[in-house]
Amino acid sequence: MRGETKPQVCVVGLGYIGLPTAAIIARADCPVMGIDISQHVVDTINRGEIHIEEVDLDGLVRGVVQRGLLRASTQVAPADVFVIAVPTPFEKDGHHTPDTSYVMAAATEVAGVLKKGDCIILESTSPVGTTEAMRDLIAGLRPDLKMPGKTEETPDVSIAYCPERVLPGKILEELTHNDRSIGGITPRCARKALAFYKRFVRGTCVTTDARSAEMTKLVENAYRDVNIAFANELSMIADHMGLDVWEVIKLANRHPRVNILQPGPGVGGHCIAVDPWFIINGAPEQSPLIRTGRQVNDAKMHHVVAQAEALIEAHPGVPVACLGLAFKANIDDFRESPARFVASRLAHRFGERIAIVEPFAGQLPVEFSDTGATLVDLDHALENCGILIVLVDHDIFKAVPIEERSGAIVYDTRGIWPDQPAIPQTSGLRLAS
CATH class of the missing domain: 3.40.50.720 (NAD(P)-binding Rossmann-like Domain)
Structure with missing residues (x-):
């Protein structure tokens, strides 16, 4: 006016x-x-x-x-x-x-x-x-x-x-x-x-x-957390049974009333990984499902660490690249990031064997200090690392053709490279032919 x-x-x-x-x-x-x-x-x-x-x-x-x-x-x-x-x-x-x-x-x-x-x-x-x-x-x-x-x-x-x-x-x-x-x-x-x-x-x-507006915001993110937990729990079940979780989800989602989300290495960010606890804290006896969803998504991070450690130990001396630290694709926000958690655990255990690729980071976060892990670009990782662990689905990672992954052992927690043949009996791990 x-x-x-x-x-x-x-x-x-x-x-x-x-x-x-x-x-x-x-x-x-x-x-x-x-x-x-x-x-x-x-x-x-x-x-x-x-x-x-x-x-x-x-x-x-x-x-x-x-x-x-x-x-x-x-x-x-x-x-x-x-x-x-x-x-x-x-x-x-x-x-x-x-x-x-x-x-x-x-x-x-x-x-x-x-x-x-x-x-x-x-x-x-x-x-x-x-x-x-x-x-x-x-x-x-x-x-x-x-x-x-x-x-x-x-x-x-x-x-x-x-x-x-x-x-x-x-x-x-x-x-x-x-x-x-x-x-x-x-x-x-x-x-x-x-x-x-x-x-x-x-x-x-x-x-x-x-009060309703406050609860609405918490409910929105708790809903998403519980749905992601179903996908993450399904991925751990698939690992146990030797199934390809991506194939199972793709087929299940052909049902007209089923829409399973994609699993990942956990749940991060300052919203979905945090807000459900605000509901749990306010009504602990009435929120068993929301609490379980949080626990499942946190457990998925530890599951990924265990899978990655087993893979690295099975290939002594092979350099390892962890792809991504952000809590989601194409951003520079590392708060509550499962990728950051996994990469840090691996860096502390395997030291100089670990290279970190994160195009949105100018330097590694403080917890990587004194581990021996280094921040490298994607080309360096593809040329020098025999094990690739995909933790974030950045577009730059998705764009890597299979030819550049040839000969590498791949643990793809995001399912960004569906053309990569899976290692037998391990749904999340993929090995280039």
Whole structure:
């Protein structure tokens, strides 16, 4: 609308979700201040550059910074809308207990600059009840402001929860076009957040309560985790029975109501491998299936390590290439990555025999230090390594023709080379003819 005043926006957390979100909001002509605790991240963004790998993000950030619509700082500034997109890891208690301290720290900073009429939106994946807990924290810090759900009068601020649904490599597209669930502390809060998201989201925005929106995000990823667990468990059964799991799945999926996913070396990333535990933690007695799915997918990593170790031990002295460290194809995100777990275990056991191929890494992660493992390019691995262990289905790996794999022993955990003859009695292992 001509002459409309654009809201000032403050995005707290400039990671894999926060920075793309800030850039998308700025593209909608809303002035955005991005906040991060890292001075390096702040300086990088203020130069119009990015510190993460994501398709088309570099050009977008450069453009909105040059137009003066996006700035970064380590200090929270007054705004009309605050979007919190900080990590929610586990506590270090060994029980997968959600750690919401980053959310509460961000909320504390926001509380210090909050004014009447502001809207606070939590985007971080969180246990059910986190948005209300954040509200209660702010209420204690700002008794001068009436909080939603705490007063029968019109509240002074709005508080809502709106999780993202994005696929790395397509984050900008999906932030814009995917549907969003917007959960308000009250219906009024949900409507206030809805009006904000409609400025830059083309997908359908559905309003609900905060607790339902929190649970929805967790359910989405738990559903995917359980389905992947079925495929991974099937792959381990196939190994035990000497069957080709890829062939079995292909044939089973010809049934009109069957759609089995593809197995892999486990499940990674900061969503699918983490979010189900938030449900389990909140309802441990009512979630045996979700817990089992998590355990199956974690067990698959150890199964792959055991298979790979047996293969390497059976071929003494043969150089080994582990293909990939990322948690999924064509990205530079190694968080909770099963490929990284497997490669690290092999590096610690076999040392200099292990070469790592990861086109999205400039150096090996810290756990590879002092193992003797080296980071090499794909051509080097194909020319010098007699054992190839496929851990990630990067496009560059898929493009390797069978001629370049000739003579190599292949353990393909992703099924990217179906033309490679299988080693007898071992479904996951493939040997070029």
